[in-house]
Amino acid sequence: MHxxxxxxxxxxxxxxxxxxxxxxxxxxxxxxxxxxxxxxxxASLGPQRSLYFSxxxxxxxxxxxxxxxxxxxxxxxxxxxxxxxxxxxxxxxLRGRIVETEAYVGPEDEAAHSRGGRQTPRNRxxxxxxxxxxxxxxxxxxxxxxxSSRGDGACVLLRxxxxxxxxxxxxxxxxxxxxxxxxxxxxxxxxxxxPSKLCQALAIDKSFDQRDLAADTAVWMERSALxxxxxxxxxxxxxxxxxxxxxxxxPLRFYVRGSPWVSVVDRAAxxxxxxxxxxxxxxxxxx
DNA sequence: GAGTCGATTTGCT
DNA sequence: GCAAATCGACTCG
Numbered sequence: 667m668h669x670x671x672x673x674x675x676x677x678x679x680x681x682x683x684x685x686x687x688x689x690x691x692x693x694x695x696x697x698x699x700x701x702x703x704x705x706x707x708x709a710s711l712g713p714q715r716s717l718y719f720s721x722x723x724x725x726x727x728x729x730x731x732x733x734x735x736x737x738x739x740x741x742x743x744x745x746x747x748x749x750x751x752x753x754x755x756x757x758x759x760l761r762g763r764i765v766e767t768e769a770y771v772g773p774e775d776e777a778a779h780s781r782g783g784r785q786t787p788r789n790r791x792x793x794x795x796x797x798x799x800x801x802x803x804x805x806x807x808x809x810x811x812x813x814s815s816r817g818d819g820a821c822v823l824l825r826x827x828x829x830x831x832x833x834x835x836x837x838x839x840x841x842x843x844x845x846x847x848x849x850x851x852x853x854x855x856x857x858x859x860x861p862s863k864l865c866q867a868l869a870i871d872k873s874f875d876q877r878d879l880a881a882d883t884a885v886w887m888e889r890s891a892l893x894x895x896x897x898x899x900x901x902x903x904x905x906x907x908x909x910x911x912x913x914x915x916x917p918l919r920f921y922v923r924g925s926p927w928v929s930v931v932d933r934a935a936x937x938x939x940x941x942x943x944x945x946x947x948x949x950x951x952x953x
Numbered sequence: 954g955a956g957t958c959g960a961t962t963t964g965c966t
Numbered sequence: 967g968c969a970a971a972t973c974g975a976c977t978c979g
Binding site: 802806807 | 960961962963965
Binding site: 768770777778779802804805806807808810812823825860861862863904905906907 | 970971972973
């Protein structure tokens with residue numbers, strides 16, 4: 667039963683990916699200009715969108731270009747608490763609150779793909795307008811999802827989400843891509859606690875590279891409905907960038923203190939990061 | 954719970 | 967030819 671089940675799941679996944687973006691050109695040929703909103707657009711984005719007309723009842727205020735137009739460090743912090751939404755081809759909406767990010771500040775950042783001003787076909791999204799997605803393949807089998815920020819070659823990596831909606835679909839998507847262990851059901855905490863895990867859970871692949879998060883119909887970001895309370899943020903060293911010299915040590919990873927959804931907890935950094943809403947992390951202007 | 958290791962393929966030098 | 971912004975399985979204590 668396993669084999670049949672797995673291959674069926676895989677087939678399902680494949681279809682999902684292939685059938686992405688109805689109406690816009692497929693083939694993963696990313697269009698620099700956003701696809702125009704059309705049917706199936708989220709309710710929050712009306713033709714005459716009055717974003718704040720949703721004063722209290724609707725929490726779905728889609729974030730626009732102006733939000734993404736801030737420096738990488740500021741954007742990485744601003745992302746915390748916001749909600750990433752992925753609308754599948756069948757209309758299913760998958761939602762997750764962002765709890766962990768990393769800032770890659772541009773050509774001077776030795777750990778960034780844009781270090782030294784390198785611009786290649788792969789990392790082109792990093793140099794496009796703020797809000798552009800940069801999705802790349804890592805270790806031959808995983809994806810990582812970044813959002814371009816203000817500044818050439820600067821972006822923010824999304825590392826972990828608190829799953830809010832569509833958890834069963836996320837579980838299916840994640841399980842379908844794991845081999846050998848089709849039996850065990852993934853815990854909620856295993857769904858989006860890592861940059862590639864969240865891509866799997868939201869069915870984000872290379873075809874999302876260079877899409878515009880402010881305009882796309884299949885993926886967008888919404889302002890948090892978290893009320894007045896800002897999350898307490900920890901600033902820690904980034905993950906997985908071993909020998910990038912001094913840049914490996916800089917506290918450019920940000921996560922919500924105490925959140926069980928974070929991928930890697932750094933106790934030492936928590937000690938040295940003061941508690942309190944966005945305390946101390948705002949002092950990295952030098953980057 | 955922490956540490957180790959193999960998987961797997963793309964993109965860059 | 968090689969490193970890689972990762973993950974999951976496995977082992978050990």
